[in-house]
Amino acid sequence: MQSRRYLLRKVLHAIGTLIFVLAFNFVLFRAVGDPVKLLTRSNLRLDPKEQAALREELGIDDPLPVQFVNYVGDTLRGELGLSFTSGRPVSEEIADRIWPTVLLVGSATVLSTVFGILIGIKGAWRRGSAFDTSSLLGSLVLYSMPEGWLGMILLIVFAGSLGWFPTGQMESTDPMTGLAHVGDVLSHLFLPCLTLTLGYLGEYAIIMRSSLLEVMGEDFIQTARAKGVRDRDVRRRHAVPNALLPTFTLVFYSIGFILGGSVIVEAVYSWPGLGRLTFDSIAGNDYPVIQGIFLLFSAAVILCNLLADVLYGYLDPRVKEG
C-alpha cells in the first residue's frame, strides 16, 4: 500500500509539472510578438494576401483561449506545428535530430558516470593519498569549467592545430557504409563526447567520493570490519552499494543539464543534433521549433526525475516510508 501511494504521488507530481510546462510554453512563446511580421521582414517577402493566409494557417488571429485549446489538442496528438524556416512539421525536424543527440549525450552520460564513480570510489577509499588529492583537484577544475570553453580548446588543439580529428559534423561528406561508417562516426564523436564526459565526470566523482566517505563512518562498516571481512569486500559489498544511491539519483537528475550542455557542445562541434537545432532556431526566430524542443527537453527531465524517484524508492525502502 505504502509503495503504491508513493508511486501514485510521484506520477501525479510529474503530470502536474508537465501540465504547468505545457501552459508556460504557450504563454512564453506568445509574448514574443507577431510571428508573421518577424517572417516578412527577416526572411521572406510576403504580400498581404500571403500574410493573411499565413496568419490563418498559424491560427494567430483566434482568441487566446481558442488558441490554447487548439494548442493542447495538437500537442497531445504530437502535432507541434510547422517550422517557420523550413516549413516542415516540427515533429519531423525533431525526429531527424534526436538520434545524434541520443548518441552523444548517451555515450557521454555512460562514460562520465562510470569513470566519475570509479574515480570517486578510489579517492574516498584512499583518502588523503596522492591520487585522492589530485583527482579531487582535477574534478573540481572540470566541474567548474564551462563546456563551451573546454570544447573550443579541444577543438583548436586536436582538430585545428594537430588535425587529428575532424573539426565538426557527425560524419564525412563522402558516402561510407558498414564498419568504415562506424569508424567515421566514432572519429567525429570523439571530441564532443570527450568534452561532455569531462564536463560531467568531475561532479559525479565529487559526489561519489563524499557519499562514500559518509558511509565509511557508519557503524555497519565498523561492524563488518570487526567481523574480519576483508577490506575489498567491505568496500564492494557494504560501502559502495550504499554510497551509490545519491550518485545514482544525481545521474538521472543531471540528464537535463547534459541536454542543456549539449546545446553548446553541439554548436561548437557542428553536431547535427537537437542542441544545434535549438541554437539555430533561436538564431532564426523559429519559435515553433524552439517551443517543440523546449517541451521535449522539459518532458525528458520530468520523466528522468520520475524514474529516479521511483527507482530510488525501490532501491532504498526508507524513502518510500518517509
Place this chain on the structure above:
Amino acid sequence: MRGTRRALLTLAAAAAVMIGPATSAFGQSASAQAEKITFNVGTTSDMVSPNPFKACCTSEYEMLLLNYNMLFGFSAKDLSPVPELATDMCQPSADHMTWTCNIRDDVTWHDGVPLTARDIAFTYRFTLDNGLSTFSDYLPFDPTFETPNDTTLVWKSKEPTIAPTVPPYIPIIPEHVWSKLDGKPAKEIRAYENIPAIGSGPFQLVEWKNDQFWRMEARPNPIFGTPTIDEIVYHIYGNNEAMVQALKSGEIDYAYEIPPTLAKSLEGESNIKVYKGAANYHTNLAFNFGGQAKAHQPVYGTPPETQDTANPALHDHAVRLAIAHAIDKKAIADVVFQGFAIPADTFISPDKAYWHLDIPSDQEYDFNLDEANQILDDAGYTQKNSDGIRIDPKTGKPLDFDILAITNSQGSEKSAELMAGWMEQIGIKFDVRPVSESKAYVEWENGTFDAYVWSWGGDPDPDFNMSIYISSQCLGWSDGCYSNPTLDKLYKEQRKTFDREQRRQIVYEFERLHYEQIPEIALVYPQIIEAYRTDTFKGYRPTPENGGNLLFAWRVDSYMNLKPVTAGSTSGDGGGASIGLWIAIGAVAVVVVGGFVAMGRRRGEEDEA
C-alpha cells in the same frame, strides 16, 4: 592472471577483425576521392531550402546562381546586366510596353531536355499566377509573356516599364518538371523538395543534409563552359571558430564571411590568404520620424493604440546634421570592424559602381564636434539641463534619444556605444538599448524608438534600396517612416526613365538629396572577409572584378576558373579523420582493456585469497 591474458587475446582478435575492414574501406574511399576534384567550401549558414521559391539568404542564392541560369546576369566590371539565356539585350517597343528578347538555342536542362523561351515564359507566369512573392517584385504591371517560337520571348506590360533590363533576378526553372505544381497552393509549391535540382547552370545540386553539407556536381554549360573542379561541397559549421580551424587543418579550401577578430588570427598563417572582399552593404543610424499608427492597417485585428513615440526634435534637420558631424565613421571602421570596413557616404554601396554616388570629401560631413555644437547653438538648443543635455526649446524636453542596438547585427552595439560617447560631447544623450532582432521588429512596427543601428543590403539595381526611403513604404521597407515628396517624385521618375545614363543621373540626384536630408546616416560599408588555402586551389576571380567577393557574389567566375595547385591535390576530411579514427578506436580499446584488466585482477585477487 590467466583470465587477464585470455581477455587481452580476445580483445586483440576482436580489434583486428574490426580495424581491418574499417581501414581498408577507408583506403578505398580515399582512392575513389583522388580521382574526383572536390572543392570544399566552409560557411556557417545552411540553406533554408533548395526550392527557389523559398530563397532567403546568401546560401540559397549561391546555390541558385550555380544551379540555374537567368535571362540576364551581371557584368564582372560593374554588375550591369549582361545577356545570359538571352543572346543580347531585349528590345523595347516605342512605348516601352512590349519587350522582345532573343533566347539561346544551345542550352539544355541537366536531364538533357532542351531549354527554350517557353521555359522562361513559364517561370515568370508560374511566379505571378501562383502568388510566389519571392520574385514577383521583378515582374511589375501585370505582364504577359508570349513565345512565338523557341528562341523568342515577348514581354508585354500593362504600363511602360524597364523591368526586363533591371534585370529580373529569377532563376529559370524547367516547365517539364514544375508544371505539375502549377495552380497548386503556394505552400505546396514551396514544400517541393527539389533534389536533385534540375536546372541548366554549370553545377547541379545533388545532395543536401540539413545543417551538415550540400553537394553540387559540375555539368557542362554552353554559357560558362566546363569547370575543372568536379564537385563543390559546402560544409556547414555551427560557429565561425570551427570553420576557421577547419581551414587551418585543410578540411576546407575556402571559408566564407569570417568575423574581423578571427581574420586577424589567420594573418601570418602559412598557406592561408585572408581576402577583404566587397563592401556590399551599409550599416546605418536610421531615425524614426513617427507615423506608424496612421500607416498601420493590419490585415486582421485592431491596430495598437499608443504609438508614435518618436522624439519630435528629430524632425529638425539641424539636430540630424549635428549628429552627422559628431560621428567618426573612420573610428567605427577601425575599432568596431577592425579595419575591415570603409566609412560610408551614400546608401548605395560602392560595389554597385555604376550607381554609387561618391560624395566629394569636401562635401562630406566631417567629424567635427565644434561644428556640431555650433549647429545646435545656432538652431536655438542653447539651454542645458543639470546633466549637460541640451533642451529642445519647442518642447522643453532634453535631446535624449532612445537608440536600439540590434544584438545579432554585426557591430551594431559597439557602434552605438561609440556614438553615445561622441554625442555626450555635443549635449545629446543616446540611451543605447540592446535588443534582439525579433524584439527590434516589434519596436520597429510600433514605432517605439528614436533611432536604431542596423544595416541594409540590396540588388545590383538600385531600385529596391531607393524604395526604402519612399513615403508609401512606412511599415513596408522603411526604417522610420521618412517622407519626402521630392524623393518620392525622383523614385517614380527613375522607374520610367529608359535611358540608362539618364536614369543614373536621377539616381545620383536621389542619393545626393538623401545625403543632404539625412533620413539616416550611412555609417560604414563592412567588407565581407573571405579566406582560402593557397596550397590547394588557385584561380579565384572577384566579382565585381575590382575588389569584389571571390565566392557568394553575383557571378560564377571563381568556380569556373579554379584549378588544383598540384595534380591530384584534393582536400577533404578523409585524411584528418583517419588519424582520429585510430585514436577513437584506441580509446575504445583502452576502455575495454581497462575493464578486462580490472576484472582479471579482481579474479586474480580472488584466486590468491
